[in-house]
Amino acid sequence: MAEDFNEAPVAFEDKQKKLIEANPIRIDEIQCQTCQIIFHLPSQIKEHIKEKDHYSIRIKRISKKDFEDVKCNICSESNIKKLYAILSGADIDEIKSIIYCKKDVPQGYENQLLMDIIEQDRIMYRKLNKVQLKYSNKERYYNIYKPLAIADMKYTRKLYEKKEEYEFELLQKHERYYFLVPENFCEMNLTPGKILKFVENKESNDEDFEFLAVITKAEIVENKEENKLKISINPINRHVTSLKGHTGMYKIKEGFCLIPYERMMNALDSFVNDFPDEEDEIYDRNVSLYLTERILGILPFDGNSDDENLKEKVEEILRIEKNSVEVILFDEKIELIKEIDGFGKLNSSQINALERIFKQTLNLIQGPPGTGKTFLSSFIIYNIFKKRKNLDPNDDEENNKILICTPSNSAADNLTSYLLRINKVTGGEMKILRVYAKTREYLEINKEIEKNSLHYFIRQKFGPDLDEFDKSEIEEETKNIIEDHDIIISTCSTSGDNRLKNLNFPFVIIDEATQCCELESMIPVVHGCSHLTLIGDQKQLGPVVLHPQAKKVGMNISLFERMIKLYPELLTMLTIQYRMHPEIVKFPSQQFYENRIQNSENLINERKLSEEFIKKFKWPKKDIPILFLHCEGQEKLSKTKSKFNEEEAKIVVLYIEKLINCGIDTKDIGVITPYIAQIDKIKSILIQKNIPNRSNLKISSVDAFQGGEKKFIILSNVRSNKENTIGFLEDFRRLNVSVTRAIYGMVVIGNAKCLYHDKSIWRNFINYYQKNHLIYSPKANKENEEEIVYDIDDLTEIEIGNDKDINIEEDQFVYGNEVDYQDINQDLIDNYESTSNIYAEGNKNYLNKKKEKNMKKYHK
Secondary structure, X not given: OHHHHOOOOOOOOOOOOOOOOOOOOOOOOEEEOOOOOEEOOHHHHHHHHHHHOOOEEEEOEEOOEXXXXXXXXXXXXXXXXXXXXXXXOOOHHHOEEEEEEHHHOOOOOEEEEHHHHHHHHHHXXXXXXXXXXXXXXXXXXXXXXXXXXXXXXXXXXXXXXXXXOEEEEEEEEOOEEEEEEEOOOOOOOOOOOOEEEEEEOOOOOOOOOEEEEEEEEEEEEOOOOOOEEEEEEEEOOOOOOOOOOOOEEEEEEXXXXXXXXXXXXXXXXXXXXXOOOOHHHHHHOOEOHHHHHHHHOOOOOOOOOOOHHHHHHHHHHHHHOOOOHHHHOOOOOOOOOOEEOOOEEOOHHHHHHHHHHOOOOEEEEEOOOOOOHHHHHHHHHHHHHHHHHOOOOOOXXXXXXXXEEEOOHHHHHHHHHHHHHHHHHHOOOOOEEEOOOHHHOOOOOOHHHHOOEHHHHHHHHHOOOHHHOOHHHHHHHHHHHHHOOOEEEEXXXXXXXXXXXXXXXXXXXXXXXXXXXXXXXXXXXXXXXXEEEEEEOOOOOOOOOOOHHHHHOOOOOOHHHHHHHHOHHHEEEOOEEOOOOHHHHHHHHHHHOOOOOEEOOOHHHHOOOOHHHHHHHOOOOOOOOEEEEEOOOOOEEOOOOOEEOHHHHHHHXXXXXXXXXXXXXXXXXXXXXXXXXXXXXHHHHHHHOOOOOHHHOEEEOHHHHOOOOEEEEEEEOOOOOOOOOOHHHHOHHHHHHHOOOEEEEEEEEEOHHHHHHOOOHHHHHHHHHHHOOOEEEEEEEEOOOOOEEEEEEEEEEOOOOOOOXXXXXXXXXXXXXXXXXXXXXXXXXXXXXXXXXXXXXXXXXXXXXXXXXXXXXXXX
């Protein structure tokens, strides 16, 4: 990982006009039609337009075809501000570039402002700069991160455009809209919260009706012939208020959203343009001056340095920001709340982390699996709240507000539950508000959390149909509700919502911060943050970045990780775990955490399995509830380019059945597998066997399981091939997350030989299991030439290799090497699940109008 910070960046305004690959709309030369000046960079022509008001340009070459002038093909409009490019063709790489003005854009075609395409596509295919450990100024920071965000946005959109379409009938019952799919339909992710794109199938030549919708519910409808999944939806486009008259056959596929990317780029703009003109405006900064210097890496210490000049600079910053948290929060005599009756008490490592919150303005807390990160977060929030409430009651309440963000809705809901529990046992002192993205307001959520949500309060006053009321009236009530609460909880992306956009939050806490890319973390930070706490674990999975080069140059490095590199002295690590059976935690503690993870008191007794269960389940080693089951079934490629291993899937189901027969409830069983096709295969076998209560099983990817836990975990690794390649399984963080979800027991299934010979972190894992006599092979009987039947009660211990003492250094397996990189990244793309942080793209017309409005503001 450190190598990502070493190389100096290439200049953003790279004068070489080399493009890394063929550009869909390739710009070789831009000429102003008014004064005939030739430009080679989008920034140059944009600046020229701004200064001279010359809006008519000529582009020498577009998609390898010469055009005399850039103008609308119908009315000959040549004002580039009004021109759009039509993106047509079955594949994005086979685009025909056709220029129209807005009023003449043919119906049914995707379009985009030509100026946006000129700028964004060049950035997408430009050689991207590596992220840096330190930034000498904000311009350097901007010039590195803006192209990364645009490149990943456009690349991810391309992936969504290539997704398969499926045809289903949209039905209506009362005011509810839904469609039915077979229970074993696994080609699309149909979980609640997912965004889908609908295009109406019409035999006539009428204009296609299309819209985006969010899945609000997925439930099994029992049928004598075949069980169906009923997928309830709610339209989310601004122009689609009702689907009345629009039921019928539709082409449906997963929908892409722009909003998270827009919010990241807006946060970047807010950060770099944060220059108050007057000293008395210092309190209105988007980010405190001290934290700004910290984030850029200009101040490498907390004032404890021999460099007198740097010490004076720190002191001067803190003097200017006299209303900063150095004054309003810190107090040597402060008595911290470390125990709450009816809720719990902090352990020694958690107390250490809490105490540092009140001594420094930037805090980094590392919480390995099961060490109580969320529990500690709730104590931090409660202590800051109590400290602020004990100050002068006449103090501006706006400066008391705390913003808590997470990368996912499930993590935000979990933290909200903890805070509500504290409220319950302390008399309800904190006013807690959970703010959801508008697309998730129709989902079924925990009733207690919903009663503390923004949309609940709004509907309590206006009723469920908000369209009947004036928009300004709703906005005013929304503002009043938010201002009336002390603690606001949302995802990082939702914190950039217009409802929160202009509010000031001096205290910002980001939980699971290592799952956010740096720009995602900056969305909540630019709300006037003076005191920032980042909680996460750099040894677990980081953010998902799909653009190959953007990932390679470090866009997937979180703000948390970069701050650790810069300020290791600010890091506090939690060291006592409460989740896993002591035997399960041994390998991850030894391999990833320098043997620093300790078990909480009485954990051995609390995790002890009953004699009856042990007798029935027959663990190979009675006191160690873990095993590795070696299976040499070959991996195969699905239609969606994901991988599956049918033999492993069969064994997974056998262990599910075995656990059920031992008295374990299906809701306490989790199945983890890195590949979407394997999830589908396991579910289809469960349906074939008609396993009872199968809908209660959690069968998910490693990414979706991060932060979760189950009493028993079955891990299916899938990879098994002659080349002994394992793709994105090489990432040691993926293994760490996979083997730290189980509470009582864990079964790992895979081809131990393939995993061992890859020479990644898996070799250490196989060695550890082999050393402890935990690798077995089940008896396999051939029922016929095609089918093998496994007996998981008849196990034989096996040995894999002789290299028992090898230890792979971390740097060798963090990112993989150059040769394998593209394969690893493609492996990740084919199995990427966008489960929690996805928002509506919204009405295209609305977005285009917004762009035009922004362009007018820009040119003014």
